[in-house]
Amino acid sequence: MKLLDSTDSGNSSSIERTQYPYVTGTSVIGIKYKDGILMAADMGASYGSTLRYKSVERVKPVGKHSLIGASGEISDFQEILRSLDELILYDNMWDDGNSLGPKEVHNYLTRMMYNRRNKFDPLWNSLVLGGVKNGQKYLGMVSMIGVHFEDNHVATGFGNHLARPILRDEWHENLTFEDGVKLLEKCMRVLLYRDRSAVNKLQIAKITEEGVTVSQPYALKTFWNFNAFQNPTAGAEGSW
Amino acid sequence: MFRNQYDTDVTTWSPAGRLFQVEYAMEAVKQGSAAIGLRSKSHVVLACVNKTNSELSSHQKKIFKADDHIGVAIAGLTADGRVLSRYMRSECINYSYSYESPLPVGRLVVQLADKAQVCTQRSWKRPYGVGLLVAGLDESGAHLYYNCPSGNYFEYQAFAIGSRSQAAKTYLERRFEKFMGSSRDDLLKDALFAIRETLQGEKLTSSICTVAVVGVGEAFHILDQGTVQALIEAFEIAGEEAPASEPTAADQPPPEPGVAADQGAPAEHDAAPMDI
Numbered sequence: 001m002k003l004l005d006s007t008d009s010g011n012s013s014s015i016e017r018t019q020y021p022y023v024t025g026t027s028v029i030g031i032k033y034k035d036g037i038l039m040a041a042d043m044g045a046s047y048g049s050t051l052r053y054k055s056v057e058r059v060k061p062v063g064k065h066s067l068i069g070a071s072g073e074i075s076d077f078q079e080i081l082r083s084l085d086e087l088i089l090y091d092n093m094w095d096d097g098n099s100l101g102p103k104e105v106h107n108y109l110t111r112m113m114y115n116r117r118n119k120f121d122p123l124w125n126s127l128v129l130g131g132v133k134n135g136q137k138y139l140g141m142v143s144m145i146g147v148h149f150e151d152n153h154v155a156t157g158f159g160n161h162l163a164r165p166i167l168r169d170e171w172h173e174n175l176t177f178e179d180g181v182k183l184l185e186k187c188m189r190v191l192l193y194r195d196r197s198a199v200n201k202l203q204i205a206k207i208t209e210e211g212v213t214v215s216q217p218y219a220l221k222t223f224w225n226f227n228a229f230q231n232p233t234a235g236a237e238g239s240w
Numbered sequence: 241m242f243r244n245q246y247d248t249d250v251t252t253w254s255p256a257g258r259l260f261q262v263e264y265a266m267e268a269v270k271q272g273s274a275a276i277g278l279r280s281k282s283h284v285v286l287a288c289v290n291k292t293n294s295e296l297s298s299h300q301k302k303i304f305k306a307d308d309h310i311g312v313a314i315a316g317l318t319a320d321g322r323v324l325s326r327y328m329r330s331e332c333i334n335y336s337y338s339y340e341s342p343l344p345v346g347r348l349v350v351q352l353a354d355k356a357q358v359c360t361q362r363s364w365k366r367p368y369g370v371g372l373l374v375a376g377l378d379e380s381g382a383h384l385y386y387n388c389p390s391g392n393y394f395e396y397q398a399f400a401i402g403s404r405s406q407a408a409k410t411y412l413e414r415r416f417e418k419f420m421g422s423s424r425d426d427l428l429k430d431a432l433f434a435i436r437e438t439l440q441g442e443k444l445t446s447s448i449c450t451v452a453v454v455g456v457g458e459a460f461h462i463l464d465q466g467t468v469q470a471l472i473e474a475f476e477i478a479g480e481e482a483p484a485s486e487p488t489a490a491d492q493p494p495p496e497p498g499v500a501a502d503q504g505a506p507a508e509h510d511a512a513p514m515d516i
């Protein structure tokens with residue numbers, strides 16, 4: 001474990017900070033569809049490169065209008081969920097009919113992530129934030145250093161490379177729920193085949209004006225008998 | 241000199257269950273020059289009378305912008321009002337830093353009221369001597385609140401505070417039922433008429449009043465003097481002719497939408513402040 005000693009603060013006590021993640025989840029994908037937002041993530045969590053946990057929920061509801069999905073350090077995600085729970089609790093305690101929407105939660109998280117990176121103690125996650133409030137769909141992302149943006153479809157980690165090209169080709173504004181799920185499953189299947197940290201147990205979450213539903217975990221149908229899968233190193237000269 | 245032996249300390253009760261220092265603070269609001277506010281579905285208008293202390297001085301600012309969607313008009317100790325409007329500004333800007341969205345008006349008003357309340361319960365403090373009419377627009381529409389030194393707050397359709405505000409209140413009470421459907425310009429007209437009521441015969445000119453608006457598609461702003469003068473002339477308010485209004489139920493109390501339901505009678509007459 002590599003620890004960073006802080007000596008610049010003037011006082012003699014040295015602060016130790018974790019410099020890299022331990023237990024991590026892989027990609028999350030989010031898309032807008034006709035009635036709201038869909039999000040997909042598998043349930044694996046790796047300890048380094050070991051697939052250590054297989055039932056970790058990485059998509060969670062936040063308040064009435066938002067959904068958060070996380071890749072990266074699982075313990076940091078749990079910390080984020082704790083502070084969001086507190087945020088929503090205090091928001092509800094006003095009891096005045098106002099409530100935080102996905103945009104507000106997204107901005108709050110952006111501030112939190114950027115603030116922690118400024119302390120050289122980042123929360124090691126890429127977060128996807130989606131939701132619907134007052135008929136407005138919202139989908140955005142924040143990285144561990146506070147980079148944030150909105151888009152019609154987003155993906156973290158490997159998903160950025162493998163899922164987003166598919167989404168760019170096939171996503172459109174009027175996707176039905178069924179078509180949206182099919183599109184997400186297509187992306188998740190590609191990730192399952194090509195991302196070594198992905199596991200074949202995933203959840204899909206939906207948020208609309210009516211509320212949040214997170215699916216039961218399920219597996220995708222796979223077919224491993226393609227030639228390239230049978231003999232992966234053929235033609236890869238110089239590789240073992 | 242002293243009204244009685246129970247008024248030297250904010251935290252001391254009188255046997256009748258009153259806090260005289262807090263009541264004195266409420267009196268300070270009535271000493272200040274008048275401020276009025278009224279709202280429709282989409283707009284809120286604030287207006288106030290500018291009093292100068294001497295012929296040689298300019299008047300003090302009595303309407304402040306807290307944010308694009310919130311403004312405030314004050315009556316009472318202007319210095320206290322400035323402190324509170326600075327507090328409101330910083331609350332607004334902190335909220336939009338954290339959430340990138342405007343602070344709901346009702347929340348700011350509660351925070352302001354809580355701040356005022358603390359001063360009524362600490363021996364080393366004094367209550368703020370200022371009443372605030374808070375105008376704002378948020379997701380739930382246009383709002384007008386009145387915050388007083390006692391820490392109470394009320395939501396109103398239309399209200400007036402400060403010296404001779406009773407005349408403006410009477411005018412507003414006669415007409416408030418139409419305000420919800422009023423246009424922006426109708427509100428401005430009624431605001432100027434209401435302000436004129438507090439002048440007791442003095443001529444209404446743009447130099448003795450300030451008018452501000454906030455509404456849908458219109459950030460809170462104080463109208464410049466030329467615009468106000470043009471309005472006064474357009475509405476022909478300057479003179480002494482009676483306002484063109486059909487008197488409706490004149491003894492209607494002002495509306496108290498929900499917020500202060502348990503607070504007893506509204507402040508339509510000059511009741512002892514703590515009776516509110």
